[in-house]
Amino acid sequence: MKVPSLKIGSIEIKVPLLQGGMGVKVSLSSLAAAVSNEGCMGTISSIGLGDVEKSKTGYEVESRENFIREIRTAREMTKGPIAVNVMGVLSNSDDLVLTAAREKVDCIAYGAGIPFNLPLLVKDYPVNLMPIISSDRLASIILKNWDRKANRVPDAFILEGPKAGGHLGFSPEQLENIDENSLELILPKILETVKPFEDKYGRKIPVIVAGGIFSGADIAAMLRLGASGVQMASRFVCTHECGVSENFKQAYIKATEDDIVIIKSPVGMPGRAIKNDFLRALETEVRKPIKCDFRCLTACQAQDAQYCIALALVKSYIGDVDNGLLFCGASTHRIKEIVSVKELVAELVRDIEAA
Ligand SMILES: Cc1cc2nc3c(=O)[nH]c(=O)nc-3n(C[C@H](O)[C@H](O)[C@H](O)COP(=O)(O)O)c2cc1C
Structure with missing residues (x-):
């Protein structure tokens, strides 16, 4: 298969691959810039960049300053486009969105919350908007709301399926029947949902799929089904450019399929993680209530x-x-080594071409 380019609003990337945002410092400038340098698009996560043990003002200001520093560092490291990831459940999400827009990032990927106010919040900035969704129902709600309120459509949708890492937009019951809620089943419904809006606005709304995608053959299969691109995250953790500790990367490499489990996060959503001593202890230990000076997540039941x-x-x-806590995607057990971003992208491109 010839590798198609991917257009998202005002930008175009040579390889239709995004590195997904990974919160609490996993995807910062060094990883995002390295990905963008390979003709793909890297994502800096805005999440957890402040010190939660500081005061309320300290957290929000520190988050913003560190976020600005990461965006500017990435800009110095690459001429390629840079995306950022913001979650709607963050208590400082509007501040992070506006900070990203003022810093002229190319794209904002917005998940864990319905982005009703997003287009109006950034109406004065030329930033491309990519809501993260997990159902055609949510795609339809966003399309109708933005059409009515802001006279615009998303520049792309990121469809995160049930095999993704981190927090998941599926119920525990749906996650027990992954095959009934697969990307392969949801994607055609989303393509149908966006069609009337593509016709009305005279522009394509690319759908980028994410969750459990591991190889170039997986990417080619998704492109054949009508996806315009894919987003991958877990494989990028095991690259030299990802800033997590060596132990974090080794935990990925050692993980077996049975070690990858669904947890109930304090945010109230299910998530996917590697079962370790921490998760085992939670099953039996009675923990003391936690003290929280700053509610970094509005949904957290502190x-x-x-x-x-x-x-x-x-x-x-x-x-x-x-x-x-070690968040990870469902295909993490297939990762066997730590490579450079350049090597990873070259392997994926080679395999798409061979597919
Ligand atoms: C360690 C880790 C942290 C993540 N954190 C976030 C996050 O903060 N916000 C978000 O929207 N998605 C997050 N994700 C989801 C990824 O952006 C991505 O869509 C998903 O993991 C893709 O599946 P894959 O990891 O199997 O490639 C995270 C994923 C991982 C593995």
Whole structure:
């Protein structure tokens, strides 16, 4: 298959591959810029860049400053487009969206919340908007709302399926029947949902699929089904350019299929992670209630939570992988080595061409 380019609003990338945003410092400038340098698009995550143990003002200001620093560093490292990831459940999500728009990022990928206000919030900035969705129902709600309120459509949808890493937009019951909620089944319904809006606005609304995609053959199969591109995250963790600790990368490489489990996160959503001592202890231990000075996630039930998710993710990032939370995608057990971003993209492109 010839590798098609991918157009998202005002930008075009040579390889139709996005590196997905990974919160709490997993995807920052070094990874995102390296991906963009290979003709794909890298994503800086805006999530968890402040210190949750500081005061309320300290967290929001620190998050914004660190986010700006990451965007500017990435700009120095690449001439390619840069995306950022913002989650609607963050208490400072509007601030991060506006910061990204002012810093002139190319795309905002917005998930974990319905982006009703997003187009109006950034109406004065030429930034491309990519809502992250997991159903045709959500695609339809966003399309109708943006059409009515803002007279615009998304520049792309990112369809995150049930095999993705991190928080998932599916119920625990749906996650028990992954095959009934697969990308292959949802994608055609989304393509049908966007069609009347593509006709009305006279422009394509590309659908980029994510979750469990591992090889160039997987990418080619998704393109054949009508996806305009794919987003991958877990494989990018095991690259030299990803800034997580060596222990984090090794935990991915050691993980077997049975180690990859669905958890209930303190945010109230299911998530996918590697089963480790931390998760095993949660099954039996009665934990003391946690103290939270700053509600970084509006949905976090801090008073009932067994642990602070932000601190648990930071622990893994710095290398304490037995006592931290290790988010991962469903295909993580297939990762066998740490490579450079250049090597990974070259392998994927070669395999798409061969497919
Ligand atoms: C460690 C990790 C952290 C993630 N954090 C976020 C996040 O903060 N926000 C988000 O929208 N998606 C997040 N994701 C989902 C990815 O962006 C991506 O869509 C998904 O993992 C793709 O599936 P794959 O990992 O199987 O390639 C995360 C995924 C991983 C593996």
